[in-house]
Amino acid sequence: MKWLYSAVTLLSVQLAMAAPPLRKRVDAEEACSVGYCTLNGGTTGGAGGSTTTVTTLDDLIAAVSGDDAKIVIIDGEITGNEVVKIGSNTSVLGTSSASLVGVGLRVYKEENVIIRNIAISKVLAEAGDAVGVQESNQVWVDHLDLSSDRDHDKDFYDGLLDVTHGCSGVTLSYNYLHDHWKASLVGHSDSNGSEDAALRVTYYGNFFENLNSRGPSFRFGQGHIFNNYYSSVSDGINTRDGAELLVENNVFVDSKKPLYSTDEGFAVASGNDFGDGENAAEEGSITASDLGYDYDLIATTSVASDVQSNAGQTLDF
Numbered sequence: 001m002k003w004l005y006s007a008v009t010l011l012s013v014q015l016a017m018a019a020p021p022l023r024k025r026v027d028a029e030e031a032c033s034v035g036y037c038t039l040n041g042g043t044t045g046g047a048g049g050s051t052t053t054v055t056t057l058d059d060l061i062a063a064v065s066g067d068d069a070k071i072v073i074i075d076g077e078i079t080g081n082e083v084v085k086i087g088s089n090t091s092v093l094g095t096s097s098a099s100l101v102g103v104g105l106r107v108y109k110e111e112n113v114i115i116r117n118i119a120i121s122k123v124l125a126e127a128g129d130a131v132g133v134q135e136s137n138q139v140w141v142d143h144l145d146l147s148s149d150r151d152h153d154k155d156f157y158d159g160l161l162d163v164t165h166g167c168s169g170v171t172l173s174y175n176y177l178h179d180h181w182k183a184s185l186v187g188h189s190d191s192n193g194s195e196d197a198a199l200r201v202t203y204y205g206n207f208f209e210n211l212n213s214r215g216p217s218f219r220f221g222q223g224h225i226f227n228n229y230y231s232s233v234s235d236g237i238n239t240r241d242g243a244e245l246l247v248e249n250n251v252f253v254d255s256k257k258p259l260y261s262t263d264e265g266f267a268v269a270s271g272n273d274f275g276d277g278e279n280a281a282e283e284g285s286i287t288a289s290d291l292g293y294d295y296d297l298i299a300t301t302s303v304a305s306d307v308q309s310n311a312g313q314t315l316d317f
Helices: 002-018 057-064 300-310
Strands: 050-054 070-074 077-085 090-094 099-108 111-116 119-121 131-134 137-142 145-147 161-164 168-173 176-182 200-204 207-213 217-219 222-226 229-233 235-240 244-248 251-253 257-262 266-270
Touching: 050 057, 057 070, 057 077, 099 111, 131 137, 161 168, 207 235, 229 235, 229 300, 235 244, 235 266, 251 300, 257 266
Parallel strands: 050 070, 070 090, 077 099, 090 111, 099 119, 099 131, 111 137, 119 145, 131 161, 137 168, 145 176, 168 200, 176 207, 200 222, 207 229, 217 235, 222 244, 229 251, 235 257, 244 266
Antiparallel strands: none
C-alpha cells in the first residue's frame, strides 16, 4: 500500500504542476471601480455597444477606430511593428490567449477607454510604447502583461505603460510589467509642466519585476500608488518636478531606490515595506481627501501574495 500511496501522491503533484493557471471569468461590460477613473462620470468603455472579435492586425485597427460605443475582443496572437490607435468609448479586451507581439496600443486625444487582459511584448521604440495614453481622460488599463527584454540597449524599446500630456481620470491596475529597462513614465518632459500639472493617475495592484527604472517616474500632477509589489526593480517610484504622490502599502524586494525625489518631487508615504532600501523622497502634502474617491487598502503583509496571484493576464472574457 505504501508504494500505491507514493504513486498517487506523485501523480497529484504532477497534475498540479501541469494544471493551467486559474482564470477569472469577468463581464465584458464591467466599469472601472477604483481610482481616478471613477471620477468625472466614471469609465465604462464600450459598454452597451457592439461586440467584435478580432484575430488579425487589420481587423484590430478597423475595429477600435471611431467614437461609437464598442467592445473589441482580441483572440490569439497578432504580430506587427506599429502602434494601434483606439477611439473613444471603446473596450479592448483579451481572451486568455490574446497576445500582441511588436504591436502597441495608443489612446491619443480620446476619452472613456478600457484596455484589459492582453499580453503585449517587444514593441520597438521606432513604433512607440507598448501602451501609451496621451491627452486623454477616463482611461482604465487593467490586467495586462507588458514586457520586452533587457538584452538590448535601453532605448531599443520605449516605455511599457506611459501616461503623458495632461491625462486625468486614469487608473492602472493589476498589470504585470517585467523584463524591461524603463517601465512606466507619467509626464512628458521637464518643460511640460503647464500641461502635465493636470495629470491624475492611480496605480494599484501592479507587479513590477526585473526592471531598471520607472516604477513609475512621475512628473508634475497628482498620483496615488498603493498595494503594488516590486521585485528586482533598481529604481522604483521617482517623484519629480513638483509631483505630489500618495504612496501607501507597497512592498519592495531587492530595490536600490524604492522611493526617491528629483527636481523637487514630493511624496507622502505610509505603510510601505521598502525592504533593504529607504524612503528618500521629499515630504509632500497630499492627503487621501485630496484624491476625490474612496478606496480600501490591502494590508502590507498581504500585498505580495495578492499581487503575484492576480496581476497580469489572469482574466478571461
